[in-house]
Amino acid sequence: MKKTYTITAALPYTNGPIHIGHLAGVYIPADIFSRFMRLTGNDVAYICGSDEHGVPITIKAKKEGLTPKDIVDRYHSNIKKSFEDFGISFDNYSRTSSELHHKTASDFFLHLHDNNFFKEITTEQFYDINANQFLPDRFIVGTCPKCNYEKSYGDQCEKCGTSHNAIDLIDPKSSITGNLPSLKETKHWYLKLDEFQSFLEDWILKKHKSDWKANVFGQCKSWLDDGLKPRAVTRDLDWGVSVPLNDSDGKVLYVWFDAPIGYISSTKEWATNNNLDWEKYWKNTDTELIHFIGKDNIVFHCIIFPAMLKAHGEYILPKNVPANEFLNLEGAKISTSNNWAVWLPDYLKEFPNKQDALRYVLTVNAPENKDNDFTWKDFQARNNNELVAIYGNFINRVVVLTNKYYDGVVPEPTELNKEDLHVLQKVNASVQLINKHVEKFKFRESCNEYINIARHGNKYLADQEPWKIFKTDPKKVNNIIFVSLQVSSILAIIGEPFLPFASNKLKRILNHNDHNVKWKWGNLLAGDLLIKPGIRINQAELLFTKVEDSEIEFQLEKLRKNKN
């Protein structure tokens, strides 16, 4: 049945390029899901954009002697381009600095304000007179009251790990100017989250007990059991969406309040550009809203944003929030500040035309249930032993045999025998399994099952040995090659969500447009014969190429240098 899906991928924060952790945790799974849902005939809006507000960007700008706008412009285009080059199929990639977003977020805030969902609370915050700004906890350094470490941050001591309030620090200093900060009163708007306690308990703990992932459900339960409290949704800052009220000079919406609204404004932008109705994707109760995020964002997407949407009153709530865990790199935590990462722009430059290899490795080793480790050696092994040796090699065998025996023309099959039908059945069973797993967000299993199709193909060829009987039983060989080409065409169709570049290449090799059945999901599911005898296919081209030891050594060396 055709459905409408609004699929969001966490808005990347524009203070650095995209790295493999982002890809494995969010963008690749969301892309597979989106592509799969399009492939199977659904109406999909795959939405994302740059998250460009918040304190870290203003600090980075200050350090580089630039404006916040300079910083976000730089990374917005960097991120947008690397997503495009990598083949992430967003329907729209917007940015939160856009006018449309400011208006959308501002209106959203006003709507909640007018309906009395906020509480104004005045507190004392640290203020740096010289820098002329309030200081978030992260930008206050002082001596930890517990372990006496002298460079503890305002929110947490890096040495003993305990968290505290900035006010508790001994001898606090502004990390911007080094001055002693003073306390100053400030008023902020707090979302009355507590009023949504019972609603959220019913919605999450009862209605989504079985279909949300254990890590997501557990995290939510922990928050709900604790009891929700009003939460500040504004900040003292001059960079962001201004609070649209009279007595709100110097106040902006907290970045975590405006960022998820970015999903909505990005959808609006897309709808406007394509002459569509954006409300269908956010206000129609038949539409399934799915948020792909990392585990650090669970509370915002499962508690706060749904409360905001519910408070607004017109919006649908997420059907699921398949949060992933984290990806490590060579045994250590990925870190932007320590430059311990594989950056996507670097990868694209250093491994040209190998987008699918990274997609594949990050899919089959995705941190779906627990933190996982990415190693270059594993990357090489999976590329060489699985993509090249199993999938690429199967296609190559079939295409070479077709060219060798039939001058590239698809042979006419006669009655298929037990073995022929058996392999087609096995492939069909794999297709069903892939479908099932993708719907449950089990992308690693679905991708493994995809490779299994090529395994079935290799085994079929090995068992049938057409090269042995070509002279003695040509009719049988006709069938073997025909069936192998049929399997190849199935791989081309269903591989698109996982390995889109290879899939397109394979379609070209097999001349998919010339066959009399459209290579569409429905025809595949119906078990239709996708290839037509008499059609000439092209010469063999390698679908994947090997990754050499020297390339892996180069990457490892690069990481070693960063470490020092």
Place this chain on the structure above:
RNA sequence: GGCGACGUAGCUCAGUUGGUAAGAGCGCCCGACUCAUAAUCGGGAGGUCGACAGUUCAAGUCUGUCCGUCGCUACCA
């Protein structure tokens, strides 16, 4: 400190509501084949299921304690 998720073969992971002798892929060893990017196909070795205790006729699967990894969070469960 509290809460949550996770801890299964060398590596990465599956293991429904507890029940026939613990599974897969990769890696490793042996064999077969040669159409294929020395690729493929078959077979094999390898695990006291983090530790300890408990419930049960029966536990990787439930309970408790502890240890480890990661995340969330605060003096509050």
